[in-house]
Amino acid sequence: MRITGAEAVVQIFQHYGVDLIFGYPGGAILPLYDALRDSTIKHVLVRQEQNAAHAASGYARVTGRTGVCIATSGPGATNLITGIATAYMDSIPMVVITGQVPLSAIGRDFFQEVDIIGATFGLTKHNYWVKKATDIPRILAEAFHIASTGRPGPVLIDLPKDVACETIEYAGLPEVEIKSYQPTYQGHPKQVKRIVQAVKESARPVICAGGGVISSDAAEELRALAERCQIPVATTLMGIGAFPKDHPLSIGMLGFHGTVYSNLAVDNADLIFILGARAGDRAVRQIEEFGRKARVVHIDVDPAEIGKNVNVTVPIVGDLKTVLQDILKNVAPREDTGWLATIAAWKKEKARAYSQDGPLKPQYVLEQLSAVTTPDTIIATDVGQHQMWTGAYYCTKKPRTFLTSGGMGTMGYGLPAAIGAQLGKPETAVVLVTGDGSFQMNMPELATLVQEQLPVKIIVLNNNALGMVRELQMHFHDSRYYQVHMRGNPDFVKLADAYGIPAQRVSEKTAVRKILQTMMGTPGPMLIEFIVDVEENVVPPTRKSLHPFEGEIV
Amino acid sequence: MKYVVSVLVQNQPGVLARIAGLFSRRGFNIESLAVGMTDKSEVSRMTIAVDGDDHIIEQVTKQLNKLVDVIKVNVLTANESVQRELALFKVHVTASTRPEVMQMVDIFRAKIVDVTRNALVVELTGDDNKIKAMEDLLRQFGIKEMVRTGLIAIERGSKIMKSNKEE
Numbered sequence: 001m002r003i004t005g006a007e008a009v010v011q012i013f014q015h016y017g018v019d020l021i022f023g024y025p026g027g028a029i030l031p032l033y034d035a036l037r038d039s040t041i042k043h044v045l046v047r048q049e050q051n052a053a054h055a056a057s058g059y060a061r062v063t064g065r066t067g068v069c070i071a072t073s074g075p076g077a078t079n080l081i082t083g084i085a086t087a088y089m090d091s092i093p094m095v096v097i098t099g100q101v102p103l104s105a106i107g108r109d110f111f112q113e114v115d116i117i118g119a120t121f122g123l124t125k126h127n128y129w130v131k132k133a134t135d136i137p138r139i140l141a142e143a144f145h146i147a148s149t150g151r152p153g154p155v156l157i158d159l160p161k162d163v164a165c166e167t168i169e170y171a172g173l174p175e176v177e178i179k180s181y182q183p184t185y186q187g188h189p190k191q192v193k194r195i196v197q198a199v200k201e202s203a204r205p206v207i208c209a210g211g212g213v214i215s216s217d218a219a220e221e222l223r224a225l226a227e228r229c230q231i232p233v234a235t236t237l238m239g240i241g242a243f244p245k246d247h248p249l250s251i252g253m254l255g256f257h258g259t260v261y262s263n264l265a266v267d268n269a270d271l272i273f274i275l276g277a278r279a280g281d282r283a284v285r286q287i288e289e290f291g292r293k294a295r296v297v298h299i300d301v302d303p304a305e306i307g308k309n310v311n312v313t314v315p316i317v318g319d320l321k322t323v324l325q326d327i328l329k330n331v332a333p334r335e336d337t338g339w340l341a342t343i344a345a346w347k348k349e350k351a352r353a354y355s356q357d358g359p360l361k362p363q364y365v366l367e368q369l370s371a372v373t374t375p376d377t378i379i380a381t382d383v384g385q386h387q388m389w390t391g392a393y394y395c396t397k398k399p400r401t402f403l404t405s406g407g408m409g410t411m412g413y414g415l416p417a418a419i420g421a422q423l424g425k426p427e428t429a430v431v432l433v434t435g436d437g438s439f440q441m442n443m444p445e446l447a448t449l450v451q452e453q454l455p456v457k458i459i460v461l462n463n464n465a466l467g468m469v470r471e472l473q474m475h476f477h478d479s480r481y482y483q484v485h486m487r488g489n490p491d492f493v494k495l496a497d498a499y500g501i502p503a504q505r506v507s508e509k510t511a512v513r514k515i516l517q518t519m520m521g522t523p524g525p526m527l528i529e530f531i532v533d534v535e536e537n538v539v540p541p542t543r544k545s546l547h548p549f550e551g552e553i554v
Numbered sequence: 555m556k557y558v559v560s561v562l563v564q565n566q567p568g569v570l571a572r573i574a575g576l577f578s579r580r581g582f583n584i585e586s587l588a589v590g591m592t593d594k595s596e597v598s599r600m601t602i603a604v605d606g607d608d609h610i611i612e613q614v615t616k617q618l619n620k621l622v623d624v625i626k627v628n629v630l631t632a633n634e635s636v637q638r639e640l641a642l643f644k645v646h647v648t649a650s651t652r653p654e655v656m657q658m659v660d661i662f663r664a665k666i667v668d669v670t671r672n673a674l675v676v677e678l679t680g681d682d683n684k685i686k687a688m689e690d691l692l693r694q695f696g697i698k699e700m701v702r703t704g705l706i707a708i709e710r711g712s713k714i715m716k717s718n719k720e721e
Contacts, residue, residue, distance in 0.1 A: 117568060121575045126622040129568065146622060180564055180625040304616035 001171075005133035006035040006164040009097065012140035013041060015173045018068050020044065020059060020423055022052035026072025028112060029099030031164035044423065044452060047444040049076050051416035053083020053154075054442070057092045058420030061403050062378055062428075064217065066093040066148045067420065073099045074112030077158075078119070082410060084154050085123040089407025090238060091215060093152035095143050096124075102162035103131065117158050125153030133166035137174050145176040150183030151302040152215055183301060187318030187326055194314045195297050196330045202271035202295075204339045205231045208254055208283070211238030211406065212276015212300060212320050219243065219399040221324035222275065229334040231273070232343050234262035236283045237391055238406040239276075244375075244397040251343060255283035257388040257538055260350035265343055267293075274298040276320045279309045280407070299323050352392060359533040360509050362386060362461045365516075366393035369431065369459070372516045377401065378421050378430045382414035382438030385467035388538045390433045412441025415458070419445060422454040429457070429520065436462040436489055446499045449525055457519050458501075458527040460492050463534040471537050496527040507531035556585060557611050558637060558707045561600040561618055562625040562715055565591065569623045573600065576621065582606060582614050586639075586704030597625065599715075601706045626715055630707050637707040641685045642667075643676040646696030655695055662688050673698060 003011070009032055013021070022044045025033045036043055046052045049071040056067030067087075071080050077098040087094045101110040117129045126146050128139045136159075143155040199205060213222050219242050226233050226249050233243040234254040243250055252259035254266060266272060272294045277283065279298075295313040298306045299320055306315040316323055354363045366389055373379075375397040381387040381404045396402045403421060405413040418432040439460055449456055470484040496503035506515050506528060519526045563569050570589060577584050585603040592599045604614055611629060618627045630637070647655055652674070659666055659676055662684070668675035678688050685702065709715070 118571065118575075121568075121572050122579045131567075178622065181622045302620070304613070304620050308613060308616075 001169070002167055003170045004031065004035065004164065005130075005136045005159070005166050005168060006031040008133070008136045008168060008170050009140060009159070009164070010035045010039045010041065011170060012137060012144070012173065013068065014039065016066070016144045018066075021068045021070060022046055022055040022059075022420065023070035024049045024052055024072070024076060026074075026076045026099065026112070028073035028101055028161045029070060029076070029097070029159070031161060032070060032097065032099065032159065044419075044448065046416065046448050048442070049079035050081075050083045050412070051419075051442055051445050051448070053080050053087060053094070053096065054410075054413050054416035055420030055423070055448075056094050057083065057087045057090075058380060058403055058417030059424040060087075060092050060094055060420075061417070062400050062421045063424040064400065065424075066095055066144055068095050068097075070097045071099070072112065073101055073116070074114045076112075077114055077116040081119060081123065082408075084120060084156065086405050086408040086410040086413055087154045088123050088125070090405065091152050091211060092154065093148040094154040095147050096154055096156040098156065098158050099164075100129075100158045100160040103160045104162065106160065116156065120156050123154075124156045125151075127156040127158070129158045130160065130163050133163050133168045136163075136168070137170065141174050141176050142178060145178070146181060150181075151300075184303070184317045185301070185319040185322055187299065187316045187323035189326070191314055191316040192323065192326045192330065195316070195327055198271055198295055198297060198314060199229050199331055199334060203337055204269045205229065205271040205273070206251075206265045206269040207231050207233045207273040207275060208236065208266065208277055208279070209233055209239040209242040209275050210236045210277020211242075213239055213242035214399045216276060216301070216320040217399070218276070218321035218324050221321055221328060223247075224328055225324060225331070228328070229331060230336040230340060232265055232340065234258070234265065236277050236280070236406070237404060240391055240404075241396045241399045241402040245395045246397060251347065253391050257282070257391065259352060259392070261343060261346035264346050264350070269294045272296045274300075274310070274312075275324075276300055278305045281309075284310060354536070356509075358535075360507055360512070360530060361536055362389050362463075362530070362532040363393045363536075364509060365459065365461065365512055365530050365532070366390055366433070368512050368516050369433070370395040372513070372520050373429065373431065375401070376428050378403065378418075378425060378428055380404070380414045380418035380421060380430065380432045382432075382434040382441075383409045383411045383468075384435045384438055385471065385536075385538050386433055386435040386438075386461045388468075389461075394433075411438040414438060415442050415445045415449070418456045418458075419448055419452065419454060422456050423452065429455075431457045431459065433459045433461065435467060436460060436464060436486055436492070437466045439492075440486075440489075443495070446496070446501065450499050450501065453524070455522075455524050457522075457525065458496075460527065460529045461532050462489070462492065462529050463532050463536070464489055465534050467534070467536075468538070470534075471539065474537065474541060475539065492527065492529040501525045501527055503527040503529065505529045505531065555605070555607065557604045557606065558630045558632075558635065558705060559602045559604055559611070559614060559618070560628040560630055560707060560715060561602065562592070563598050563600060564623040564625065565596050565598045566623050569598065570600075572621060572623060573602075573618070576617055577602075577614075580613065580617060582610060586702070588704035588706045601704070603705045628709070628715055630709060634711075635707045635709050637681055637705055638679055639682065639685060639705050640703045641678045641688070642701050643678070643688070643692055643697055644699040645674050645676060645692050646698055647672060647674050651695050655692070658688070658691055664688065
């Protein structure tokens with residue numbers, strides 16, 4: 001079959017079952033748009049390229065499939081970068097295609113020419129500069145393979161315009177064979193044995209579950225291990241949803257913004273499982289001290305994560321689901337000997353609390369949101385205080401229902417991610433929880449939401465401030481607040497109205513439950529702006545140290 | 555401490571930038587880097603001298619292995635490998651100093667590869683110490699220019715570097 005390079009791209013998309021692409025057209029990518037026009041693939045036109053990547057990421061997170069986004073050369077490509085980096089940090093499978101100026105023009109500072117390959121070396125799992133059209137089928141197939149296997153991540157393909165227009169003989173999907181890329185899936189049996197033994201010998205085990213549990217679809221195995229061996233489970237921010245938060249063995253989120261009791265549990269454990277997590281600086285307090293009383297078992301598909309941040313006693317490289325299944329085949333049920341009672345006491349004593357006095361508290365809104373949603377409801381957050389409160393006060397029960405920018409902390413991620421999620425799961429309710437700061441970063445995507453007629457629900461927790469930055473200034477700069485008050489905020493209700501989205505403003509506690517119920521019962525989109533207390537903090541000012549567990553070592 | 559890392563890579567465009575970028579991004583310090591084709595035209599071999607501790611070298615190795623184009627990474631120790639570098643010196647000479655320089659070239663088993671009335675180009679192969687020693691000695695005559703290739707290294711014995719990603 002004689003087809004153009006661009007048509008070959010579309011052919012490979014179809015082979016991989018791509019039904020949805022997020023993008024923004026422009027000169028250099030037009031041959032691909034021309035080829036897409038004649039295909040059955042749906043293209044969603046966003047309002048800025050960054051959001052095409054975030055939307056593809058939201059789609060990938062809820063469906064478990066590889067997200068696809070495209071943009072033109074130059075500014076189209078550079079706008080994508082934040083979205084690509086966000087996906088990279090959170091290990092989201094994504095294929096990104098950027099248009100490029102014609103090969104003959106490259107290197108001459110042509111109109112809209114930018115070196116996106118050089119710019120994204122460190123932000124992609126791999127990237128390709130296509131130099132001849134006959135390479136397109138192989139490169140595309142490799143890109144999908146690399147993006148979705150091993151530790152998932154974004155792969156970028158830079159496609160010069162003339163290459164996309166070249167005609168080639170297309171012989172179908174080529175077989176992928178990359179001899180220098182062979183991820184390890186099977187954990188070493190000897191290490192599995194060591195883990196089984198360690199569980200047997202442990203009196204105070206704890207599991208730290210990360211995003212890897214979700215990306216390898218290992219939530220069921222995690223639960224089986226926790227229940228069989230009576231191991232309490234903490235999650236990282238990326239691991240939220242990997243373990244039901246209302247499960248008796250759940251001890252909530254770990255780390256800086258986590259629960260006091262999960263951190264106490266890790267500090268006092270004699271066996272710590274790190275499952276599909278990088279044990280990053282937000283999750284682990286002092287890296288040198290982590291697990292100083294404990295044996296540390298680290299299971300990850302990426303060998304580079306093991307031992308990067310914390311010292312590990314039993315490292316195991318492999319697919320988490322496969323390794324957990326191997327462990328489950330060998331591990332005997334374990335009786336708890338008082339460790340769970342200790343944790344239960346901490347849970348009671350160190351429970352999260354906030355004052356109900358004064359202006360409306362954001363925490364209250366999120367508790368009420370938990371009460372009116374179902375376990376399937378997908379929550380997307382932006383970045384800041386509201387993100388941490390959602391992590392803490394919203395009760396997430398299932399994997400792939402909590403979307404957040406964990407590693408990059410990209411403000412503006414929420415709305416496009418919610419759009420991608422809703423397109424990926426049209427039948428499921430999707431709620432965006434955002435703040436007035438984050439929301440204004442990518443607010444123009446409201447147009448995309450309307451264009452696609454998506455019933456996404458939007459909660460804006462408005463404190464007219466960059467709350468998290470304000471809080472950092474309070475903790476670290478003697479409350480010398482500067483450039484954190486958002487003067488000039490729009491009227492969010494009128495703004496929604498301008499897009500034809502019904503909206504309401506609420507500032508009374510008594511009205512919260514009812515409006516949330518109304519919102520969830522509304523068939524189309526809806527925006528609720530909650531005017532919340534600007535003085536509210538994620539980490540209380542009274543705490544002696546920013547480490548929620550300082551001086552509480554048992 | 556100095557480590558020598560041998561890396562087999564797919565001979566793809568941009569692979570050098572990818573690897574150099576990885577080092578700068580992760581804050582690893584490259585002392586020298588030499589690259590060239592191997593007996594297989596699709597495979598290049600890089601020899602990278604890195605300054606760091608055990609932890610850094612472990613991370614260097616793991617991060618390099620993560621790159622799709624990287625086939626194999628080996629850390630070579632001084633004892634178990636042959637390490638060489640080539641240097642070219644352009645030395646100022648006069649009729650009276652020329653014999654002395656030539657004598658030194660002899661002692662170091664170096665070679666004179668270009669001669670003009672007031673300059674010699676000296677080619678020297680050796681390890682870092684040998685090159686430094688030669689440099690020190692030639693300085694008194696006036697080194698006009700010098701260039702080094704960066705270290706290349708190969709493991710002693712019959713063991714060879716091959717992909718462990720293949721099986």
